[in-house]
Amino acid sequence: MVHYPAWDQDEARSIVSGLSHLEGATLPILHALQEEFGYVDPQIVPVIAEALNLSRAEVHGAITFYHDFKTSPAPRRVIKLCRAEACQALGCEAVVDELAREHGIDVTALAHSGDIAVETVYCLGNCALGPSALVDGELIGRLDADRLAALCSRHGADA
Amino acid sequence: MSAQSVKVFVPVDAAALSVGAEAVAKAVAREAEARGLEVEIIRNGTRGMLWLEPLVEVELPEGRVAYGPVAARDVAGLFDAGFLSGGTHALSLGKTVELDWMKRQQRVTFERIGVTDPLSLADYRSHDGLKGLQYALSLTGAEIVEMVKASGLRGRGGAGFPTGIKWKTVHDAKAEQKYIVCNADEGDSGTFADRMLMEGDPFLLIEGMTIAAVAVGATRGYIYLRSEYPHAHKALSRAILKAEAVGLLGDSVLGTGHAFHLEVRLGAGAYICGEETSLLESLEGKRAIVRAKPPIPALKGLFGKPTIVNNVLSFAAVPWILQHGAQAYADYGMGRSRGTLPVQLGGNIKRGGLIELAFGIPLREIIEDMGGGTRSGRPIRAVQVGGPLGAYLTAAQLDTPMDYEALAAIKAMLGHGGIVVFDDTVDMARQARFAFEFCAKESCGKCTPCRIGATRGVEVMDRIIAGVERPKNIAVLRDLNKLMTDASLCAMGGLTPMPVMSALNHFAEDFDRPSLPLAAE
Numbered sequence: 001m002v003h004y005p006a007w008d009q010d011e012a013r014s015i016v017s018g019l020s021h022l023e024g025a026t027l028p029i030l031h032a033l034q035e036e037f038g039y040v041d042p043q044i045v046p047v048i049a050e051a052l053n054l055s056r057a058e059v060h061g062a063i064t065f066y067h068d069f070k071t072s073p074a075p076r077r078v079i080k081l082c083r084a085e086a087c088q089a090l091g092c093e094a095v096v097d098e099l100a101r102e103h104g105i106d107v108t109a110l111a112h113s114g115d116i117a118v119e120t121v122y123c124l125g126n127c128a129l130g131p132s133a134l135v136d137g138e139l140i141g142r143l144d145a146d147r148l149a150a151l152c153s154r155h156g157a158d159a
Numbered sequence: 160m161s162a163q164s165v166k167v168f169v170p171v172d173a174a175a176l177s178v179g180a181e182a183v184a185k186a187v188a189r190e191a192e193a194r195g196l197e198v199e200i201i202r203n204g205t206r207g208m209l210w211l212e213p214l215v216e217v218e219l220p221e222g223r224v225a226y227g228p229v230a231a232r233d234v235a236g237l238f239d240a241g242f243l244s245g246g247t248h249a250l251s252l253g254k255t256v257e258l259d260w261m262k263r264q265q266r267v268t269f270e271r272i273g274v275t276d277p278l279s280l281a282d283y284r285s286h287d288g289l290k291g292l293q294y295a296l297s298l299t300g301a302e303i304v305e306m307v308k309a310s311g312l313r314g315r316g317g318a319g320f321p322t323g324i325k326w327k328t329v330h331d332a333k334a335e336q337k338y339i340v341c342n343a344d345e346g347d348s349g350t351f352a353d354r355m356l357m358e359g360d361p362f363l364l365i366e367g368m369t370i371a372a373v374a375v376g377a378t379r380g381y382i383y384l385r386s387e388y389p390h391a392h393k394a395l396s397r398a399i400l401k402a403e404a405v406g407l408l409g410d411s412v413l414g415t416g417h418a419f420h421l422e423v424r425l426g427a428g429a430y431i432c433g434e435e436t437s438l439l440e441s442l443e444g445k446r447a448i449v450r451a452k453p454p455i456p457a458l459k460g461l462f463g464k465p466t467i468v469n470n471v472l473s474f475a476a477v478p479w480i481l482q483h484g485a486q487a488y489a490d491y492g493m494g495r496s497r498g499t500l501p502v503q504l505g506g507n508i509k510r511g512g513l514i515e516l517a518f519g520i521p522l523r524e525i526i527e528d529m530g531g532g533t534r535s536g537r538p539i540r541a542v543q544v545g546g547p548l549g550a551y552l553t554a555a556q557l558d559t560p561m562d563y564e565a566l567a568a569i570k571a572m573l574g575h576g577g578i579v580v581f582d583d584t585v586d587m588a589r590q591a592r593f594a595f596e597f598c599a600k601e602s603c604g605k606c607t608p609c610r611i612g613a614t615r616g617v618e619v620m621d622r623i624i625a626g627v628e629r630p631k632n633i634a635v636l637r638d639l640n641k642l643m644t645d646a647s648l649c650a651m652g653g654l655t656p657m658p659v660m661s662a663l664n665h666f667a668e669d670f671d672r673p674s675l676p677l678a679a680e
Contacts, residue, residue, distance in 0.1 A: 023379075023462065024424075026444030031386075031425055058445070065446035066427030068386055080387070084348030085543055086579045088593070089506035090534070122430060122547075122597065124387050125351035126174050127579065128209040128504060128511025137389050141177030 001076050002136055004038035011036070012044050020051040026062050030069055038074030067119075075117040079151055080134040081107065081143075083120045086127035095131055098145035105152050116152055164197035165243045166218035170273070171202035172358050173390040174351070179230060180213035186234035187215070194238060204359020206273035207513030208260050216255055219245050225252040260510070260529060265491060267499045268475050269352075269515045272359035278397055280405060283362045289407070291478030295370045296415050303374035304330050307477060309485035311497025316342055316433070316470030317545065317574040317650075319496075319563045322477075325467060328457035329375040332465035339371045339380035339419075340461055340468045342438055346385060346430040347546025349577030352501040353471035355513055357384070357391040360475075361398035365421065367474030369412055370481060371467050372419040380421040381461070383438050386428055395423045430547075430601035434649050435468040437603055448603045449649045470575070472501060493519035496562045506543075506579035507533045516561075523557035526580060537582035541590070541666065545574025547597055548654035550661035551587065570661065572654075587666035591659045592620035598655040609652025612643045616659070626674025633670065636663065 012033055019029045029048055033040045040063055049056045063069045083092050099105045107118045126132040129141035135151055169175075169184040184200055191198040208214060211227035215237070224245050226237060233250060240248040252258060266272075275282040283289070295303050308323025329337060341364065345353040357364060368380050384392055399421055402408040410418045429447050432438045436450035439461050460466025476498060480488045489497045496518035502525055504511045509531035516525075526532070526542065533539055541551045550571035552559070559565055566573050581590075595616030602609045616639055622632045640656035647653040663670060 024442050024444040027424065027427060027441065031427070052444070054444075061446050062444065066429050068427035082348075084597075085547060085590070085593070086349045086505040086577075088590075089579055089581045089585070121387060121428070122601075123346060123348040123350075124173075125345060125354040126177050127349045127351055127506065127577070128508065129174055129177055129212070130505070132177060134387065134389075139173045139177040139390070141174065 002038070002074070003076075004036070004074060007037050007039075007041045007043075007073075009041075009043060012041070013047055016044065016047050016051050025052055026054070026059065027066075030063060034069060039070040039072055042071055075115055077116045077136060077151075079116065079118045079148070080121040080124070081118055081148070082122065082124045082126070082130065082132045084122040086123070087130040087132060090130040092131040095143065095145045095148060099148055099152075102145060103149040103152075105149060118152065164199045166199050166201055167243070168201050168203045168216040168218070168223070169213060170205045171277070171390075172205035172212075172355060173388070174209050174355075175205050175212040175214070176390070178212050178228070182231035183213045183215060183229050183234060186231040190234050190238050196238075196243065198243065201276050203275065204272040204277050205355060205513075206255065206261065207269065207355065208258070208510070209512040210510045211252070215242075217242055217245065221254075223255045225255040225258065226250040227252060260512070260514075263529065264515050265499055265517055266515050267479050267488070267491070268363075268472060269356070269360075269501060269513065270479075271363065272355060275360070277359050277361055277394055278401065280362060280401055280407075283360075287482065288362055288478075289366060291481035292366050292370055292373075292413070294481045295373055296413065296417075300330055300374045300376060303370065303481070306480060306485045307374075310476075310480045310488040311485075311492070311495070312473065312476055312480065312488065313496065313563070314470055315472035315476070315501075315575065317347075317572070319573070322469060322473050325457055325469070326371065326374055328455070329377070329465045329467050332458055334465050336379070336462075336464045337375055337377035338461040338464055338466040339368050339375075339377045340439070340442065340466055341368055341380070341382040341471055341474055342433065342435060342468055343382050343384040343388075343391070343471050344426050344433040344438060345388070345471070345575070346433045347548075347575050347577055349505045349543065349546060349579035350503050350575045351505070352503050352513055352576065354388050354391050356471055356475055357388070358394045361394045362402065363475045363478060364395070364471055365398060365402050365408065367477040368421060369408065369419050370477050371469070371474060373412065373417050375465075375467060377467070378418045378420065380419060381442055382421070382423045383426060383432065383442055384423055385426045385432070392423060392425065399423065430597075431603045431651055434651060436649075438468065439466070446603075448605050449651075451648065472575075491517035493517070493560065493562055494564055496564065500561060500573075500576050502561060503575075503577045504530050504580075505577065507535055507582050508580045509534050518562045519560045521558050521560050522552070522578070525561070526557060526578065530580070533580060533582040535582045535584075537584065539580055540583040540585055541581040541587060541662075543579045543581070543658065544577070545572040546577050547594065548572075548650060548657055549574050549577075550657050551590065551665065552661070553665045556665075570657070572657065586672075587662040587669040588620065588624050588672070591662040591670075592617060592624065594655050594658040594662075595620060598651060602651060606646070606648040606652060608643045608646040609648070609655070612639055612647075612652060613655060615639060616643075616655070623670055624674075629671065633663070
């Protein structure tokens with residue numbers, strides 16, 4: 001489980017100013033903010049724009065283009081489930097279906113819950129040992145519905 | 160003097176970790192301590208025999224012996240069997256280098272991976288590391304470029320453009336600042352060679368990029384790494400720090416006065432960033448919208464400066480070429496595909512992993528002889544080669560050799576060398592629908608054929624699957640595919656029709672199954 005501190009605009013400002021000297025600093029700044037707070041609060045947009053001499057639209061555009069960047073607080077656990085071809089060949093869609101049928105967990109619905117989010121990703125580079133998921137930064141191979149259900153449950157989340 | 164400690168290798172590669180290598184390493188340390196035995200646990204890269212992971216090796220005077228797949232609960236039994244001196248156990252595999260999977264290969268780029276400690280520069284040097292760079296430093300830039308050209312090396316990212324020609328363009332360009340950019344946005348499903356290399360031998364990538372920098376007079380470099388690879392990020396970041404500490408990177412590469420500063424930059428979950436111009440936009444901090452070419456990145460690349468953009472495997476092939484000579488590399492391969500190809504075998508396969516071989520080996524030999532057929536034990540029905548934009552081949556087409564031109568001749572592509580195997584439960588109409596769905600999600604949105612065409616493609620496929628006016632909708636599908644192929648700005652929209660058309664042409668029966676209700680979404 002990952003516990004993030006609440007958004008702190010002053011701390012966020014210092015992260016921005018600490019990285020603004022980099023070439024093409026936008027993504028490094030967004031990653032650093034998200035690593036610190038679990039998300040990028042939209043109130044930082046004008047600060048980044050000012051520091052990098054960009055328009056707010058450009059910064060907002062970058063944040064919204066990339067799947068990784070979130071603009072609301074992160075759930076306690078993020079499960080990135082691979083649903084690309086190699087994992088499809090190993091039945092990842094059957095895992096998703098079984099999870100819904102046997103465990104009552106709807107992957108798409110969970111994506112909006114505050115506690116645990118299951119996000120679809122395309123390829124974690126573990127194509128010979130799928131189905132795969134990245135859970136709080138740990139790669140898990142040969143995943144089945146029971147294991148995924150345990151990871152999704154509160155109990156599993158605290159484990 | 161205490162008893163000599165025994166070297167035990169437990170991989171730190173993400174694939175090995177995904178099936179429990181961390182717990183195995185801890186169990187080995189715990190058992191050794193409990194038994195008062197001296198072991199030195201080395202966290203190596205993976206040998207690429209992924210079905211045997213976690214693969215534990217023990218170093219003996221006669222060479223390394225392997226045990227696998229080892230679970231943490233097996234470890235006490237391994238100690239009981241005396242595995243530290245090569246004792247026999249149910250998981251014994253024998254000498255690693257004599258395993259059939261290893262013996263069949265021609266490991267060139269991957270020669271050190273699984274053998275060395277990825278983050279030990281001393282280990283790297285003692286296994287021929289930096290010899291290529293040292294030789295390069297004795298040459299002029301033009302001579303280095305000429306060697307790369309003569310080796311016949313072609314870009315391993317998928318397009319297969321001759322690397323030496325790209326380097327020459329950047330070499331000949333006049334500019335205050337030039338850049339070296341590594342495309343490590345390995346987004347294709349079924350590919351993991353870049354990840355394995357970055358985790359298992361990060362200094363090799365650093366060395367290859369440094370040679371490029373010296374050759375063309377670039378002083379700054381970036382590795383654009385996808386965020387889905389946290390383990391590779393850690394390995395590269397640590398390796399760069401170590402390289403800086405010994406002066407391999409920095410203001411004066413190995414004391415020669417060439418400056419080269421290298422940084423890892425993380426992507427943010429956008430498949431399109433594997434396209435080089437969109438990658439450059441992303442590095443500049445923008446939305447990753449594909450650029451129109453020309454101008455080519457070699458002349459106007461990162462921040463408008465001459466830039467080499469190469470795949471991880473292209474850079475990683477260069478040190479070997481410099482050390483052993485262009486001809487030695489070109490001696491591998493067939494036709495216009497010279498050198499070796501790291502093939503990645505995945506999906507529904509019994510023995511999956513990384514196989515490095517000279518170009519030209521038939522797909523069947525890889526999938527059936529080395530891979531052992533499907534993991535499910537069912538017949539192979541379809542094989543996708545070259546990632547999500549690659550064609551689906553039938554079991555009858557597997558005698559095609561792995562070679563850029565031979566695959567192009569059957570309207571397929573080699574791409575980044577990934578092979579994904581499907582058994583006979585696959586529904587190819589669904590796979591065709593997925594190709595469009597993926598394109599719709601990952602399109603950068605700049606050109607209409609890709610942005611709109613992908614969404615229309617999903618709708619057409621839904622109608623076909625639902626049995627609505629099939630002949631008419633199949634005609635629309637063919638027409639849409641032709642338009643996307645001809646009019647898209649980059650490979651995303653331009654190649655999405657490849658998996659779709661191959662599915663339609665080779666597996667037509669799946670487009671004519673009994674109707675299913677329209678998909679709910």
